[in-house]
Amino acid sequence: MRPLTRGLLANSPYLLLVGVLAAVPPFITNQYHLQVLTFIGIYIILAQSLNLLNGYVGLLSIGHAAFYGVGAYASAKLVMDLHLPFLLAMPGAALVAAGVGYLIAKPTLHLSGIYMTLATLGFNIIFFLILQNWMSFTNGPLGIMDIPPPSFFGREIGSRLGYYYLILALVILTMVSLQRLISCRFGRALIAIREDELAAEAMGVHTTRYKIQAFVLAAFFAGLAGSFYAHFVKFVSPDSFYIYESFILLAMLAFGGQGNLAGPLVGAAVLVLIPEAFRFLQEYRMFVYGGVLIVMMLVRRQGLLGGRVYSLRLPFFDDRERKVYARGDKFLPLEEE
Amino acid sequence: MFEQLINGLTQGGVYALLALGFTMIFGTLRMVTFAHGEVYMIGAYMGFEMVRLLYPSLALALVAAMAATALLGLLIELLAFHFLRDAPHVTSLLVTIGISILLVNLAQLIWGPETQSINYALLDKMAYGEISLGGVYISYLQLSVLGVTVLLMVLLFLLINKTKLGMVIRATAQDYEAAYAMGVKVNRIFALAFAIGSMLGGVAGVLVGIYYNLFYPTMGQLYGLKAFSASVVGGLTSLPGAVVAGLMIGVVETFSVEFGASGLRHMVSFIFMILILIFRPGGLFSGKEPIQARGD
Numbered sequence: 001m002r003p004l005t006r007g008l009l010a011n012s013p014y015l016l017l018v019g020v021l022a023a024v025p026p027f028i029t030n031q032y033h034l035q036v037l038t039f040i041g042i043y044i045i046l047a048q049s050l051n052l053l054n055g056y057v058g059l060l061s062i063g064h065a066a067f068y069g070v071g072a073y074a075s076a077k078l079v080m081d082l083h084l085p086f087l088l089a090m091p092g093a094a095l096v097a098a099g100v101g102y103l104i105a106k107p108t109l110h111l112s113g114i115y116m117t118l119a120t121l122g123f124n125i126i127f128f129l130i131l132q133n134w135m136s137f138t139n140g141p142l143g144i145m146d147i148p149p150p151s152f153f154g155r156e157i158g159s160r161l162g163y164y165y166l167i168l169a170l171v172i173l174t175m176v177s178l179q180r181l182i183s184c185r186f187g188r189a190l191i192a193i194r195e196d197e198l199a200a201e202a203m204g205v206h207t208t209r210y211k212i213q214a215f216v217l218a219a220f221f222a223g224l225a226g227s228f229y230a231h232f233v234k235f236v237s238p239d240s241f242y243i244y245e246s247f248i249l250l251a252m253l254a255f256g257g258q259g260n261l262a263g264p265l266v267g268a269a270v271l272v273l274i275p276e277a278f279r280f281l282q283e284y285r286m287f288v289y290g291g292v293l294i295v296m297m298l299v300r301r302q303g304l305l306g307g308r309v310y311s312l313r314l315p316f317f318d319d320r321e322r323k324v325y326a327r328g329d330k331f332l333p334l335e336e337e
Numbered sequence: 338m339f340e341q342l343i344n345g346l347t348q349g350g351v352y353a354l355l356a357l358g359f360t361m362i363f364g365t366l367r368m369v370t371f372a373h374g375e376v377y378m379i380g381a382y383m384g385f386e387m388v389r390l391l392y393p394s395l396a397l398a399l400v401a402a403m404a405a406t407a408l409l410g411l412l413i414e415l416l417a418f419h420f421l422r423d424a425p426h427v428t429s430l431l432v433t434i435g436i437s438i439l440l441v442n443l444a445q446l447i448w449g450p451e452t453q454s455i456n457y458a459l460l461d462k463m464a465y466g467e468i469s470l471g472g473v474y475i476s477y478l479q480l481s482v483l484g485v486t487v488l489l490m491v492l493l494f495l496l497i498n499k500t501k502l503g504m505v506i507r508a509t510a511q512d513y514e515a516a517y518a519m520g521v522k523v524n525r526i527f528a529l530a531f532a533i534g535s536m537l538g539g540v541a542g543v544l545v546g547i548y549y550n551l552f553y554p555t556m557g558q559l560y561g562l563k564a565f566s567a568s569v570v571g572g573l574t575s576l577p578g579a580v581v582a583g584l585m586i587g588v589v590e591t592f593s594v595e596f597g598a599s600g601l602r603h604m605v606s607f608i609f610m611i612l613i614l615i616f617r618p619g620g621l622f623s624g625k626e627p628i629q630a631r632g633d
Binding site: 123 | 369416420421427428429430432435436437438441442569600603604607610611615629
C-alpha cells in the first residue's frame, strides 16, 4: 500500500469527523443553533491556544483574553481604518497579537511560577483599562460598531452558514498545526519543560526561548479567534476581554482537561453548550463556570480527559512508530514501503 | 494639596489593609488567593445590612463584617487549601478563582446588580463635618477611616511581633515543616492566618463602603486586584512592605487624578506591580530574590 493511502486510512476517523461537521450544518435550519456552533468554534481555538501554555508548557496564564482582545481590535482597526481586505487583516491581527505576546513574554517569562501568572493577570487588566480609556483609538467603553463582515475577493460572508464554515476551517487549521507542532521537537521540548524545567535545561533545552515561542504562538491563535469574533459579532467592546473571559477559558481547560488536544475541545464545547442548552441557566452562566472550576479541582484535578493522550488513528494502518525507529537509528536502512 | 495627600492616604490605607490580608495569607501558606476582593465585598455588604436592618452603628457594622468575613475566610481556606494541601499551586489558585466568581454572582443574586447606598444621618454628618488640623481640613469620616486603619495595623503588628501566638505564626511563615516538627498545629495556624487576613479585608470593605457610601457586587474586583498588586510591590511576605506599598499606590493614584491623568488612575498599581516583578521580584524591601510559592 502506498504511504499516502496508508496515512489517509489511518486518519480516517478524523476525516470522517470533519466530513460530518462539514456535511451536516446545511441541514440545520435554526440559525441560532448555527450561531452556538460557531461560538463553540471560537472557544475551541481559544482553549486550544491557552492549552499550549497551561497544558503543555505548564505556565499558568490567567490573562489570555487580552490577546483575544488584541486580535479583535486589531482586526477591526485594520479593516476599518487601513481598509485592508479581510484575508490580510485576519493574519495581520493574529500577528499583532503575537507581537504583543512577544513584548509581554520577553520580560516576564524569566519569572517563576506564580509571579509570571500575576504578570499575565496584570497585563490583562491594563489592556482592559487602555481599551476603556483610549477614547480616540478604541472608542472607550462604547466599543467599535459596524465592523464589516469577512469578505473573500469581493464576496462577503453574509449567512450564518458561511461563518460556520469559516470557523470550521480555522478550528481545523489550529488543531492540525498544534498537533504537528507538539509532535515534533518543539512539542517535546515544551513537555520536557513542564515535567521538569531543571532537567530540561540540563538536557540542553533552551527553556526561556521555548517558553517565549509557546507564548507567542498561543497569542497568535488567540488573536486569530479574536479577529473572527470581531467580524462575526460585528461589535467589539472592552467588556468582552476582561479577566472574566480569561477565567471562562480556565474553566474550560479545568473541565475538559489539558495537556492533550481532546480536553480543551470537549471542555469548550460542553461549557458553551451548557448555558445555551438550559435556558434558565443563562442568567447563572458564571455560576456554572465558577462551580466547574471548584468541583473539578476538588474532584478530578486533571479534568475530564486530562492526563493522557487520546488518538483516533486506526492502529492497523498506523506505521508511524516503525518509521520513527528507522529514522532514529542511522545504521538501519530505511524500509521501503 | 495637603487635602489630596490626606485623600490619598485614606485610599491607600484601605489598600494597605487589603494588602496586609494578602500578605498574611501568602506569608503563612505561601499560596495566593484570588477571592480576597470578594471577601472585601461581602464584608462591605455585611456592614451595609447591619446598619440598614439591625442597628445603625458603625462599630457594630465593623464587628459584623469582621465576624462574617472571618468565617468566610475559614470556609475558603477549607475548600481551596485544606483539601488541596498536597496539590500544585495552580489547583488552589483555580479554586479561589472559582470561589470569587461564585461570590460575585451570589451577591448579585441577593442584593441585585445595582449600586446601593445607605441612608444614615450620622454618615452625612460625618462626611460634611470637618475639623482643621494646622490649616488642613479633614472630614470626620476620613478621620475615622484613617483611625480604624491605623488602629488595626497597630493591633496586627502587636499580635505578630509581641505575642506568643504571633511568634507561632512567624515560625510557621518561616518554615512550616520545621514549625510542625516543633509541635505547632500548622493547619490551625493556616486557618487562623486566613481568618485574620479575611477579617482585615472585611473591615476594609466596610470602610470603603461608608467612605463612598456605594455598595455593588463587583466593588471588590478592582480593589482586590489593586491591593494584590500592592502586596506584590511590598514583597508578598512583608507586612511593613504591604503597608508602604498600599499607601504609596493610594497617594500616587490620587495625585494622578489631580494632575489630569485620570485615565491612568486604575492602571497605576498594575504598572507598579509589573515594574516590580520585572526589576525587583522580591518586592520593595526584600531584595532581588522572589519568595518561592509552595507547589510551584
